[in-house]
Amino acid sequence: MEEKDRIKILHITTHMGGGVGKVISDLAVHDTQYTHSILLLEEPEKKQFIDKCNKAGINVKVNSSQTETVCALNNSDVVILHWWHHPLMCKFLYHFPKCSIRLILWSHVSGCTYPFLSYDFCTKFHKIFFTSQCSFQNKYWNTLQRKEIAKKAILVYGLGQLSLLKKKQDYQTKNPVVVGYIGTLTKSKLHPEFVNICYEILQKNPQIKFVLIGDKKAGQWIESQSRQRGIEKQVELRGYCENINDCLLEFDIFGYPLNPYHFGTTENSILEAMAAALPVVLINQLTEQYIIENGFDGLLSDDLEKYKENILTLAKHDTLRKYLGENASTNVHKKFDFETNKQTFIKAVTEVMQLKTKVICFQDIVGATPFEWFTCGMHIDDKTFFQHFIYEKNAAQKKEQKTKCPEIFLEQTKSSVTHFSSVYPKDKTLKFLRESLL
Numbered sequence: 089m090e091e092k093d094r095i096k097i098l099h100i101t102t103h104m105g106g107g108v109g110k111v112i113s114d115l116a117v118h119d120t121q122y123t124h125s126i127l128l129l130e131e132p133e134k135k136q137f138i139d140k141c142n143k144a145g146i147n148v149k150v151n152s153s154q155t156e157t158v159c160a161l162n163n164s165d166v167v168i169l170h171w172w173h174h175p176l177m178c179k180f181l182y183h184f185p186k187c188s189i190r191l192i193l194w195s196h197v198s199g200c201t202y203p204f205l206s207y208d209f210c211t212k213f214h215k216i217f218f219t220s221q222c223s224f225q226n227k228y229w230n231t232l233q234r235k236e237i238a239k240k241a242i243l244v245y246g247l248g249q250l251s252l253l254k255k256k257q258d259y260q261t262k263n264p265v266v267v268g269y270i271g272t273l274t275k276s277k278l279h280p281e282f283v284n285i286c287y288e289i290l291q292k293n294p295q296i297k298f299v300l301i302g303d304k305k306a307g308q309w310i311e312s313q314s315r316q317r318g319i320e321k322q323v324e325l326r327g328y329c330e331n332i333n334d335c336l337l338e339f340d341i342f343g344y345p346l347n348p349y350h351f352g353t354t355e356n357s358i359l360e361a362m363a364a365a366l367p368v369v370l371i372n373q374l375t376e377q378y379i380i381e382n383g384f385d386g387l388l389s390d391d392l393e394k395y396k397e398n399i400l401t402l403a404k405h406d407t408l409r410k411y412l413g414e415n416a417s418t419n420v421h422k423k424f425d426f427e428t429n430k431q432t433f434i435k436a437v438t439e440v441m442q443l444k445t446k447v448i449c450f451q452d453i454v455g456a457t458p459f460e461w462f463t464c465g466m467h468i469d470d471k472t473f474f475q476h477f478i479y480e481k482n483a484a485q486k487k488e489q490k491t492k493c494p495e496i497f498l499e500q501t502k503s504s505v506t507h508f509s510s511v512y513p514k515d516k517t518l519k520f521l522r523e524s525l526l
Contacts (some may be wrong), residue, residue, distance in 0.1 A: 094123045095441060098164035102129045102174040102271040104148075106247050107356050107512040108196055112170070113247030114426065117144045121434055127152055127160055129176045136183040138479070154185065161187040166437050168192045169213075172351075175205030175501045178461035181450040188445040190214050196246050197351040198374055200226045202496050203466040203503055207233045209453050210241075215440050217433075218352035219246035221376040228467045246354040249426040253333045254418055255365040259410040264297035268339030268366075270332065271308030271357045273286050273300060273325070276495040276502060279345040279371070283390060286323055289396050296403055296428035298323045298343070301335055315428035319433070340409060341402050343369050346376070347396055349494055355379060359424055362386070362416035367409045369398045385415040458512035460468075465503065470494070477524070478517065484525075493525055 099112055104126070117140060125147040132138055132150070141148050141421035147444055152160065167189050171177060194217040199205025207229050214502055218224065224234065244331060270276065279285065286298050300307060304327045316325040329335045336342075342361035353375050355373035361368055368386040370376040380386030382409065388401070402409050409497040454464045463471055473493065480486045501507045505525055 094121065095165045095243050095523070096125070097437065098121050098160055098167045099124065099126045099170060100129070100167060100180070101126065101170035102172075102176050103132055104128065104137045105132070105134050107248075107354065108170055108172075108358075109134075110354050111246050113137040113140045115430060115433060116141055116146045118426075119430065119434065122437065125149070125160065125164070127157065129174075129180055132442060133390045144272055154183070158185045159189060160379065161185055164189065166190045166192060166440055167211045168194050168217075170194050170196060171205075172197045173465035175458070175461065175503065175508045178458075178464065181454050182301075182456070182461065184448065184450050186447050186449070187446050190443055190445050191448055192217060192440060194244070196353065196493070198223050198353050199351075199420055200228070200374065201349050202276060202467070202470055202494065203351060203465040204228065204470070206464070207237065208466075209450075209464075210237055212448050212450065212453070213240070214443050214446075214466075215436060216241040217436070218242070219244065220354075221378040222375045223353070239270070242436050244245075244436065245424060245429050246517065247359065247424055247426065247429060250359060250421065250424065252365050253334070253360060253364045254337060254489040255363075256337055256413055258322035259406045261339075261341060261404070261406045263295045265293075265295060266297050266299055266338060267343040267399060267403075268299045268301070268335065268361075269303040269343055270329070270335065270361070271344070272342050273302040273304075273310060274495070274499060275309060275353070276347055276499055276500075277350055278310075279347050279392070280495065281312055282345060283319075283323070285392060285396060286314070287317045287319055287346060289399055290319055290322055292321070293400055293403055296300065296322065299335075299339065300325050300386075301327075301329045303328070310516060331491065332360060333364065336361055336366060341369060342366040343395075343399055345369075345371050345377075345389075345392070346373070347495065348373055349496060350374065354488065359420050362420035365413040365417040367402055367404065367412035368416060369395060371395055374407075380416070382411070382417065385419045386412055455516075458508060458515040459517040461512075462503075462508045462518060464506075470497075474521070478520070490525060 120288040128150045138148050171193055190215050192215045193206055196219055197203050198220055206298055304325050307325045311325055314320040344358055359381055370388055372388040372390050382388040387398040389398050454461050477489050497505050505521045509522040
């Protein structure tokens with residue numbers, strides 16, 4: 089098929105960092121059936137995936153004008169909106185051009201916590217790509233809504249090609265046994281009881297060491313609490329790692345206890361650990377339950393006590409570590425195969441091509457002000473919290489409410505209060521929340 093005859097896909101995304109950048113670039117570069125172009129809403133901090141696209145001749149536009157955006161929409165057969173409730177995306181949706189298009193929502197968060205994926209927002213799209221099975225079970229949708237969403241939603245993982253990682257070969261127990269973690273170190277991602285978890289594990293087996301790879305600044309709370317508990321020598325924060333494979337091969341166990349309120353889906357860190365034949369221990373919640381098969385290619389823990397027990401068990405049994413690790417390496421390439429995922433993507437886009445174009449307006453969903461844009465990504469429980477907090481006059485009650493604010497809203501980024509307020513500094517309500525909560 090000549091390039092001029094190919095279906096033209098336009099990706100609209102805030103940025104191309106991390107997992108989002110990897111999946112978009114890998115699909116665009118390795119898809120020989122469709123032609124891809126990309127529209128970015130902000131200047132990129134990291135350009136590795138953009139450079140990859142440019143090298144392959146894929147058009148990447150940054151900060152397009154409204155006229156240029158309209159032209160890009162009109163020249164595309166299918167438009168894919170990559171969503172995780174970024175402040176700039178909210179503004180983009182408010183000003184969404186009145187073009188007749190076919191539009192796919194690709195949600196890179198579960199949508200079950202914050203950022204929340206509302207039913208009304210989902211109805212705007214021709215088709216929806218979820219990146220975890222858990223998104224189909226959103227507890228804030230009623231039974232009928234879940235059935236309606238299921239008619240237009242499909243599972244397309246937010247992953248690129250799994251790295252060709254070297255596999256772990258030596259499972260022999262050594263001292264210390266290294267329990268590793270790679271990823272975000274903030275409380276909104278890691279379980280807020282992480283240091284206590286480590287402390288209680290070390291009380292039963294001091295021949296364990298925890299090694300965390302990620303932004304050391306974001307992990308300052310871990311360093312501080314570890315010193316307070318006297319375990320700072322056994323909880324090591326290394327910062328970023330240039331060669332992830334080397335880190336994975338050093339680990340004996342991959343411990344990944346996430347905040348119950350986390351928003352993750354595909355979790356590429358888990359997949360890479362599995363590909364490297366590491367035994368993985370997760371908490372049985374949200375997306376984690378759909379990644380591994382408990383007792384076969386990893387261990388799921390129903391609560392924190394079981395998580396600690398699973399770590400202690402694996403630390404003592406090298407045969408179990410080997411069994412789980414080898415099964416993980418085999419299974420992850422079957423279940424999360426890039427080529428299979430790419431074909432699912434292609435088939436879904438082909439189906440959307442059979443649908444009629446339509447003009448889509450999001451203003452009734454996102455609202456008119458930056459504060460309304462902020463709250464449009466919340467479920468009713470979070471909206472209620474902020475309503476009560478804003479209008480509470482009693483100082484003692486307000487102080488008590490502040491302690492109950494979910495960690496995600498206190499981040500510097502991740503669609504937090506600070507994030508929205510930084511992007512829209514003139515919004516008085518966001519400024520008030522930033523000054524009151526932080």
